[in-house]
Amino acid sequence: MATEIEELVPDIGDFSGVEVIEVLVSEGDSVQKEDSLVTLESDKATMEIPAAHAGVVKSVKVKVGDTIGEGDLLLTLEVDQEQEQAGVDPAVAPEAPRAEVAxxxxxxxxxxxxxxxxxxxxxxxxxxxxxxxxxxxxxxxxxxxxxxxxxxxxxxxxxxxxxxxxxxxxxxxxxxxxxxxxxxxxxxxxxxxxxxxxxxxxxxxxxxxxxEIDFSQFGEVDIQPLNRIKRISGKHLxxxxxxIPHVTQFDEADITGLEAFRQEQKAEAAAQDIKLTFMPFLMKACVACLQAMPVFNSSLSPDQQQLIYKRFYHIGVAVDTPDGLVVPVIRDVERKSIFELAADLAEVSARARQGKLTPADLQGGCFSISSLGGIGGTGFTPIVNAPEVAILGVSRAAMKPVWNGRKFKPRLMLPLSLSYDHRVIDGAQAARFTQMLATLLADIRRLLL
Structure with missing residues (x-):
């Protein structure tokens, strides 16, 4: 025997009044549990709402252009009662929707x-x-x-x-x-x-x-639309x-000892099925700098008359995906070990490249890191990810001759590029930040002091 079930908007995080940009089903369609019903677009993400039940669509209650929020009615489904009794609970809300971007x-x-x-x-x-x-x-x-x-x-x-x-x-x-x-x-x-x-x-x-230039007058052209991630992130950038009045402070850190230590720990990490990269060490060092210099862990109030100091340390890490750049946030970095951070990074990076990040994955960052070390370069100017007030860019480390007071020695030097909001941070503070960061990276044992 069939019964009619209402499909409601699940918990979609701190979003309300989200616009419907696609309705993926129509009356009479058969849907399975977890099939996408509608696509919503917020200020920060595009997300698909999955079905909580399997059944036949009886009526669709929303259309493209509507704005909806948690608990709003999307559609009604005719559900086989025997299936419901077999274990499908009509009161179960669907999972948090998947977001394409951040x-x-x-x-x-x-x-x-x-x-x-x-x-x-x-x-x-x-x-x-x-x-x-x-x-x-x-x-x-x-x-x-x-x-x-x-x-x-x-x-x-x-x-x-x-x-x-x-x-x-x-x-x-x-x-x-x-x-x-x-x-x-x-x-x-x-x-x-x-x-x-x-x-x-x-x-x-x-x-x-x-x-506006008609490039076809100079030769053959091919026009391709920007994907949704690039359109949204482009507006934000x-x-x-x-x-933001940007200034970038450039510096270098000697990571010879740290890289040797990382190589020594790779086998132990691999035994726990963890890929140990340089990023977890950099995140821990950045948090130590944020704790010592709280202005870098602040945000301007909306009226730009006050500074909001954050007592938590969530770090956004830029991830390069086939569709563009996204910045998922790793939470409570100060409370996690190097191996825990490495595992978190691997998991969230994989979901980012699969387009499976949720809105919650992209919120709450205090400070961002953009690493191009795996590609190359000697320095760049990263754009501050407002409402944060600073972002660290790192480029490819290279062996360089460094004078130690008696002779030149080969050292592995990491280029640092710290962009900051000059309304909040002055040049002397930025120089102290990169100097402290370089000192910590040169001898990671200092994090224990």
């Missing part, structure tokens, strides 16, 4: 102004899963500006604050005049095109427009670069 950390998700169709330009065909761009009307007179409290969610208010946008100047195109993310983005686009005279952070930047 960008980054909670506060810093301010994208750059998006590309929108200009007047007279042909409409670009929307790819599956892409958001529909809305174009609010451009008001020409101050008398046309809305009054009262703007109708917007907390995440949109935070987004607007980061870009310096007064929501009172933005026309909402959502339900009942609600201001959406595309509304804020389109407002910034109009400001940069000269359609607004109201001074904001966007106008203060006075960014010149990049000229642009916002970080435009909003």
């Amino acid at each position: 960008d980054v950390p909670e506060v810093a998700r301010a994208p750059s102004a998006p590309t929108v169709d200009t007047a007279g330009a042909p409409a670009v065909e929307r790819l599956p899963g892409d958001k529909v761009q809305r174009h609010p009307p451009v008001r020409q007179a101050e008398s046309d500006l809305p009054r009262g409290v703007p109708h917007a969610s907390p995440s949109i208010r935070s987004f607007a604050r980061e870009l310096g946008v007064d929501l009172a100047l933005v026309t909402g195109t959502g339900r009942k005049g609600r201001i959406t993310r595309p509304d804020v983005q389109n407002y910034i686009k109009q400001v940069l095109q000269g359609d607004r005279s109201t001074p904001t952070a966007a106008t203060a930047a006075a960014l010149p427009a990049v000229p 642009t916002a970080c670069w435009l909003n």
Whole structure:
């Protein structure tokens, strides 16, 4: 005997008002447990909601463009009662959805102004899963500006604050005049095109427009759409670069002894099915520096008038995946051993490359590390992953002759590149940080002191 079951949105972390960008089933479809029902896109991740039950779709309650949250009704399923009695519990919520990307950390998700169709330009065909761009009307007179409290969610208010946008100047195109993310983005686009005279952070930047060039006039071209990870992370990186006054401190660390010690421990790690890389040692050394210099473990308040000092040490580690860069967060680094960190890194890196990270994997970072040592290079300028205030880049270690006061000796030197937010950290603090880090890496036993 069949019974009708409601499929609800499960726990999706600190997300509310998440937009539906794809509905993957329709009425009459048969679905199995864990089959994807809809795709949601938040500020930081795209996630698929799996079915908690197997059955036949009776009715779909959401459509593309809807915004939903935990507990909202997605659809109803006709489920075979005998299967339910055999062990399928209708009250069991589905697993946390899998996320394709991360960008980054909670506060810093301010994208750059998006590309929108200009007047007279042909409409670009929307790819599956892409958001529909809305174009609010451009008001020409101050008398046309809305009054009262703007109708917007907390995440949109935070987004607007980061870009310096007064929501009172933005026309909402959502339900009942609600201001959406595309509304804020389109407002910034109009400001940069000269359609607004109201001074904001966007106008203060006075960014010149990049000229549009038809490259086909020079030869054959092939146009490929950016994947979703690159689109979302690109917006975040642009916002970080435009909003943070970056400075990068370069230094070197002698890791000759540490590398010898790591090689000695590889066999013991392998016996526990652990691949021992250099990264866990670097993470522990960074946490020691963060504990000694708490300003590097802080974030600016939304009004930029206070510093928020964090008493936890979660480190984001950039992972190169086939679809682009993601930054999963390893939590409580100060409490874990080198082998525990190595195991955590291997597990989260594997899930990142398989596209199986959850939103929780991408949140709560205090400090980020980007390592290009496995590829090459002698230095680079990593972009601070706001709302963090610093990020460490490491390049490939190389043997160099180092003067010890009597003679030159070959030493394995690791290039360090520390980018930081100059509003929070000054140059002397950055130099002390890299010097302390180099000292710890030169003799890892100092971590025990």
